[in-house]
Amino acid sequence: MTVKELTEGSVQLLKDLIAIQSFSREEDRTGDAIQNFFEEHGVPVQRVQNNIIVKNKHFEPGKPAILLNSHHDTVKPNKGYTRDPFLAHVEEGKLFGLGSNDAGGPLVSLMATFLHFYYKTDLAYNIYLVASAEEEVSGKEGIEIALPVLENVEVGVVGEPTGMNMAVAEKGLMVLDCEAKGVAGHAARDIGENAIYKAIKDIDWIRAQKLSKTSQWLGPVKMSVTVINAGSQHNVIPDSCKFVVDVRVNDCYTLPEIVDFIKKGVSSEVVPRSMRMNPSTIPVEHPLVLAAKNQNIHLFGSDTTSDQALMPFSTVKMGPGLSERSHTADEFIYLSEIEEGIKIYIRLLEEVLTKPTPA
Numbered sequence: 075m076t077v078k079e080l081t082e083g084s085v086q087l088l089k090d091l092i093a094i095q096s097f098s099r100e101e102d103r104t105g106d107a108i109q110n111f112f113e114e115h116g117v118p119v120q121r122v123q124n125n126i127i128v129k130n131k132h133f134e135p136g137k138p139a140i141l142l143n144s145h146h147d148t149v150k151p152n153k154g155y156t157r158d159p160f161l162a163h164v165e166e167g168k169l170f171g172l173g174s175n176d177a178g179g180p181l182v183s184l185m186a187t188f189l190h191f192y193y194k195t196d197l198a199y200n201i202y203l204v205a206s207a208e209e210e211v212s213g214k215e216g217i218e219i220a221l222p223v224l225e226n227v228e229v230g231v232v233g234e235p236t237g238m239n240m241a242v243a244e245k246g247l248m249v250l251d252c253e254a255k256g257v258a259g260h261a262a263r264d265i266g267e268n269a270i271y272k273a274i275k276d277i278d279w280i281r282a283q284k285l286s287k288t289s290q291w292l293g294p295v296k297m298s299v300t301v302i303n304a305g306s307q308h309n310v311i312p313d314s315c316k317f318v319v320d321v322r323v324n325d326c327y328t329l330p331e332i333v334d335f336i337k338k339g340v341s342s343e344v345v346p347r348s349m350r351m352n353p354s355t356i357p358v359e360h361p362l363v364l365a366a367k368n369q370n371i372h373l374f375g376s377d378t379t380s381d382q383a384l385m386p387f388s389t390v391k392m393g394p395g396l397s398e399r400s401h402t403a404d405e406f407i408y409l410s411e412i413e414e415g416i417k418i419y420i421r422l423l424e425e426v427l428t429k430p431t432p433a
Contacts, residue, residue, distance in 0.1 A: 088162070089169070094107060117192060125217065128202070138228040139228065140202070145217075155403045156403065175399040180395065184231070187423065228388070231390055235393050235397050238371065243356070247322060249346070252342045261308065272315065292325060293375070304316065324353055354382040378397065
């Protein structure tokens with residue numbers, strides 16, 4: 075198919091997906107639509123719950139593979155919507171609808187790219203495409219349960235709205251639940267130990283920290299206290315003060331290293347909610363990055379997280395649309411961005427897939 079035909083099919087599929095409610099953990103019907111789309115194009119589908127998996131026609135066992143991935147779940151529409159979020163509507167070249175930008179546009183563009191290469195022979199890599207679930211909630215029944223099905227994946231392209239710039243690194247995310255413990259007492263008397271004051275000391279320590287290792291692409295580790303909760307009434311000295319720390323970890327550190335560092339610096343109890351969302355990166359000499367440089371694609375480091383964090387191999391993140399439109403009211407993507415995304419994906423992968431397999 076021509077790029078024009080691929081684009082027309084992608085736009086129609088995206089319209090169909092927008093019309094189907096697919097909040098995280100409720101993606102069964104968009105999973106059905108994506109499965110039907112591939113089957114109508116003669117592509118066999120493997121399904122792991124709501125994760126849709128396809129591979130190229132001339133898949134060769136033992137050959138390294140490249141993964142194309144994006145997600146088909148969405149957040150719930152915010153209260154600022156002035157349009158029906160489930161009505162796909164084109165106006166002045168913009169396709170409006172929930173999930174159009176994040177990540178419907180990247181998803182259908184990668185699906186079109188997969189179809190472009192589906193029948194090709196003698197490729198340097200096998201190709202997988204996974205349309206995954208639960209990305210917006212970092213769920214455990216999304217890409218994580220699809221990855222064990224895949225063979226010899228060396229590198230991944232994660233479709234997220236980046237303006238078709240390439241993120242060659244992404245910060246990891248760790249949320250810490252912290253609790254300063256004191257001793258309750260009457261506020262009128264000099265008894266007790268105020269947990270709020272202990273928490274303030276620890277929060278000041280966290281705010282002042284500047285870890286020594288700064289990443290070329292991601293800059294420093296960033297720690298932010300985002301929630302605090304203490305006290306029951308005005309005349310009781312609180313014996314507990316709980317606070318939450320949002321930690322964005324660069325590729326110079328592991329998550330356990332950051333936890334150990336914080337625990338040594340504060341008196342509060344520190345408990346990570348999860349240690350799954352790791353920082354990610356790719357060697358700058360990887361063929362995918364070299365191909366991007368050859369095509370003057372801008373390289374950058376991303377502060378926001380995606381399913382990259384759950385992939386134990388080198389990854390990049392790129393796709394049509396813009397990150398700042400994600401989760402906004404009256405979300406949209408330009409039709410021209412989808413067409414351009416397909417063109418750039420194909421050009422980029424042509425250079426990688428038609429070269430000899432890296433040693």
